[in-house]
Amino acid sequence: MATSTSSKLSKAVKQHYMDLPQGDKVQAMYIWIDGSGEGLRCKTRTLDSEPKTIEELPEWNFDGSSTYQSEGSNSDMFLIPAAMFRDPFRRDPNKLVLCEVLKYNRKPAETNLRNTCKRIMSMVDNNHPWFGMEQEYTLLGTDGHPFGWPSNGFPGPQGPYYCGVGADKAYGRDVVEAHYRACLYAGVDICGTNAEVMPAQWEFQVGPTEGINMGDHLWVARFILHRVCEDFGVVVSFDPKPITGNWNGAGCHTNFSTKEMREDGGLKIIEESIDRLAKRHQYHIRAYDPKGGLDNARRLTGRHETSSIDEFSAGVANRGASIRIPRAVGQDKKGYFEDRRPSANCDPYIVTEALVRTCLLKEEGEEPRDYRK
Numbered sequence: 001m002a003t004s005t006s007s008k009l010s011k012a013v014k015q016h017y018m019d020l021p022q023g024d025k026v027q028a029m030y031i032w033i034d035g036s037g038e039g040l041r042c043k044t045r046t047l048d049s050e051p052k053t054i055e056e057l058p059e060w061n062f063d064g065s066s067t068y069q070s071e072g073s074n075s076d077m078f079l080i081p082a083a084m085f086r087d088p089f090r091r092d093p094n095k096l097v098l099c100e101v102l103k104y105n106r107k108p109a110e111t112n113l114r115n116t117c118k119r120i121m122s123m124v125d126n127n128h129p130w131f132g133m134e135q136e137y138t139l140l141g142t143d144g145h146p147f148g149w150p151s152n153g154f155p156g157p158q159g160p161y162y163c164g165v166g167a168d169k170a171y172g173r174d175v176v177e178a179h180y181r182a183c184l185y186a187g188v189d190i191c192g193t194n195a196e197v198m199p200a201q202w203e204f205q206v207g208p209t210e211g212i213n214m215g216d217h218l219w220v221a222r223f224i225l226h227r228v229c230e231d232f233g234v235v236v237s238f239d240p241k242p243i244t245g246n247w248n249g250a251g252c253h254t255n256f257s258t259k260e261m262r263e264d265g266g267l268k269i270i271e272e273s274i275d276r277l278a279k280r281h282q283y284h285i286r287a288y289d290p291k292g293g294l295d296n297a298r299r300l301t302g303r304h305e306t307s308s309i310d311e312f313s314a315g316v317a318n319r320g321a322s323i324r325i326p327r328a329v330g331q332d333k334k335g336y337f338e339d340r341r342p343s344a345n346c347d348p349y350i351v352t353e354a355l356v357r358t359c360l361l362k363e364e365g366e367e368p369r370d371y372r373k
Contacts, residue, residue, distance in 0.1 A: 001151070002143035007233025018090070026050050027094040029087060030060055030079050031223050032101050035068025037111040037290040038238065038345050040223050050093040057081035057097055069101065069109055078102040082114060083216040088182035089227060096186060098220055114215060117349035121211040123371070124360045130262075130336070131214040131352050132191070132207025132255035135221065136344050138242045139172040139200045140235040146200040146243065147172045147234055158248065161199045171200040172234070179221075179228045180204065186224060189217045197248040197305070207255065215349040240289065240343035241298035249299035249306065250344035256355050257336035266334035267325075273359040274314050274323050274337065280358050281312040281322070283366045287354040289343035296343045307340065 026047040034041050043062065051057050064070030064077035079099040087094040101109040108115040121129070139147035148171030149155055160169050176193055183190040183204075193204040204225075206218050222238070229236045241249040260269045277284065289295040293309065300309035307313050307322040314323040316330045322341055329335035342351045357363045 001145065001147065002141040003233030004142050007231065024049060027090055028057065028097050029095070030097045030099050031220070032079055032099045033111050033219065035111055037347060040226060041067055042223070051084065051095065054081050054084050057084065070103065074104055076104055077109065078106065083220070085186040085188065085220055088185040088224065096220060096223070098216055113347050113349040114212070117215060117353040118212045120353045120356055124356055127360050128210060128259040129356055129360065130208040130210055130257050132205060132209070133214065133218050133348055134203055134205050134253040135218060136196055136201060136203045136250035136252065137225065138198070138237045138239070138250060139175060139202070139229070140237050142233070142235055148200050155199045157246070158197050161195055162197045163194050170195050172202070175228055175232050175234065176202050179225050182224050182228060183221050186220065188221045188224070190221060198243065201248065201250060214352050218348040238345040240295050240345060248304045251299065251340065252342040252344050252346050254339045254342050254351055254355070255336050256339060256359070258360065261336060262334060264334055267329065270325065270329070270337050276358050276362065277323060278312045279364065280366070284341060284354055285309060287350045288341050288346050290345060290347060295345060296341070299343060300341065
């Protein structure tokens with residue numbers, strides 16, 4: 001299997017330099033979403049002291065013409081610190097800094113979906129919207145071939161791999177364990193992980209996390225996964241259908257609840273929300289992958305534990321439905337529901353925003369409302 005050249009460099013030699021004292025200086029790695037809406041970029045600057053709050057971090061800039069975000073004739077873009085985490089690669093006191101991107105005129109870049117999401121979340125603070133997102137992904141070699149798969153064929157059919165144990169069932173567990181521990185160190189709200197149905201496919205879960213924090217924590221968890229894979233010389237793919245044929249795709253199932261849903265009798269509120277979601281199916285499909293539904297069309301076929309992209313459905317404990325009500329929620333008459341439609345490469349900011357717009361702000365129709373007017 002093809003692995004990267006960089007991963008073959010001596011880690012022992014690198015560690016000699018990483019063990020050197022850094023004095024009072026702090027390295028802050030600024031992270032942002034590029035113009036593809038899926039890719040992440042990063043660069044590092046030195047700070048004179050350890051920042052304790054996001055307000056202590058300076059704005060920065062970058063060349064947007066090299067990230068699909070601007071033209072070369074007017075390429076400066078602004079990085080606005082939005083969320084700060086501990087750096088699991090350089091360790092304390094160094095930081096990871098997730099940023100919003102603004103254009104030259106200080107307006108949000110096209111792929112800065114955090115800006116609107118934060119405004120929408122601020123409108124429903126009293127409802128305390130909680131989210132939990134189940135991020136599926138696939139490990140690949142640098143040649144794009146699934147990690148651990150035979151070079152000229154396929155592994156055995158799906159069945160023994162989900163939550164599997166053993167070298168013939170779990171492909172790439174070292175990456176998974178390293179990512180999990182790195183997320184815990186960083187302060188990401190990671191709450192679990194498991195091997196998925198297709199070999200070399202895994203999942204981690206983030207949440208429950210409230211409001212805008214859901215998107216922040218999932219994007220940073222993705223960044224950490226990319227960096228861990230870089231160290232191991234492999235590639236992580238969030239493609240919703242990386243392998244055609246009789247293999248499961250990759251989604252980002254999103255669990256959602258409000259304060260009312262979590263209280264006694266909350267099932268009634270859940271059912272009312274599902275009724276509203278049924279009337280806005282196409283709006284959500286467009287929001288749930290970065291290509292307006294084209295990526296998800298390859299995954300949401302009605303097979304391999306998915307619903308059909310063309311039809312809305314809901315049911316208790318039904319993994320073939322658009323919306324699943326967990327069996328325990330049906331019994332307790334309160335809790336949360338799971339939206340199984342978002343793709344693995346979705347932007348969590350617009351996914352969580354769409355749920356709030358439909359379920360809490362009670363929007364109707366196929367377009368989001370502009371509350372600034």
